[in-house]
Amino acid sequence: MLTMDHIYKQFGDLVVLKDISLNVEQGKVVVIIGPSGSGKTTLLRCLNVLEQPESGSVTIDQQTLNFTKKLTKKQIRDFRKQSGMVFQTYNLFPHLSVIQNVMEGPVTVQKVDKTKARDKAAELLTKVGLQEKMYEYPYKLSGGQQQRVGIARAMAIDPKVMLFDEPTSALDPELVGEVLRVMKGLANEGRTMVVVTHEMKFAREVADEVIFMDDGVIVERGAPSVLFEHPKEQRTRQFLNIINQ
């Protein structure tokens, strides 16, 4: 379903992703953990081509983007449409109402009829529990509500895979639960998801596979029960010790 093949990414002289290969099957939830600066967010952004790797390739559902070749903007745009991105800081469009935020992708990009797009947006917003906030501007919503709009907006373009970049890291502790609940709901529906997060409880409960990254490489990967309870690598143990303190 989703494959990363020998991905290299560097910023200036700093190599952030060193030969990353990765495979996610249809309907699986993969959680990426690791210390800050380990490259996990960059990895996720490469999947949405918000960062362009120097080499390697990414495949989502039979469509492959080979970064060794020169890519046109259109190729990148077409590839991007296959994944829905949820940002740490939500990045909602502040000048548009909640429902307009969700309709924007379908209407502007996919040229979906406005009435249809509105119905679908309303449906998605109901799903994330925000049917009553549809006509508000984002600033009126709490962080947790804004992030749920972010999820609805990403889903509106019918992505094959959902990408979450530390979706709860900017939230007050009491608002984390509502966002994780929505994500859990998506996982239970059988959506393919790649999640970068520090929420270990979520990883334990929802992930099919956990990946531990450090210093631009995948150090260890495995089922949550295995990786959390019996980590093989010293670096994984150290990291888990620190966050469990």
Added chain:
Amino acid sequence: MFQLSSTLLSPESIEILKNSFLPLLKGVLAYTIPLSLLSFFIGLVLAVTTAIFRISGIKVLSGIARVYVSIIRGTPLLVQLFIVFFGLGSLGIEFLKFDPFVGALIAFSLNTGAYASETIRASILSIDKGQWEASSSIGMSNFQSLRRVILPQATRVSIPPLSNSFIGLVKETSLASTILVSEMFRKAQEIVATTYEPLLVYTEAAVIYWVICFILSLVQDQIEIRLNRYVKT
């Protein structure tokens, strides 16, 4: 002091003020306002284009934009006005012999375009990078992001400085009097030539400029209220 106010408010003075009001108003309605509005509108189109050229990352385009802004900002408006009207007019090419109004329109539009482009560029750059990323991530092209997401937000940021530019422009149209456009200040000069009352008539013109600018600042307030509706206060 007493003498000054008594002359200013003498029946003869009031008569002169009254008689000049209509011609001055005619100058405002026929030239000052159309010239200001038209050159601001054309200037804005130039400004947005120039700003986009500057941030396009395409060397030729950003180069053109830089040269344009540098030339306009580096030379006095009055000189630009004279070059467009008298300078180009002297070439003997029919196409470049502008009517005074058209000459003024060209010079003011070019001038506004250069200054406002910097305002617009700064407003675009002030919008959070996350907005570009969010719009790209739902599949928008750069142009769609700009049109649907970035410019609407940049507009809000640019209203106060653009209002400054527009108010400045309204007053600068008085320079068009030097190339014989019959805008308000030109009319004032003509009235002074027959009444010999420079203090009275020029003050009247000044008051009219002030009233126009005051109304514009009220309009600015309304636009700001409208554009701030999606921002936490």
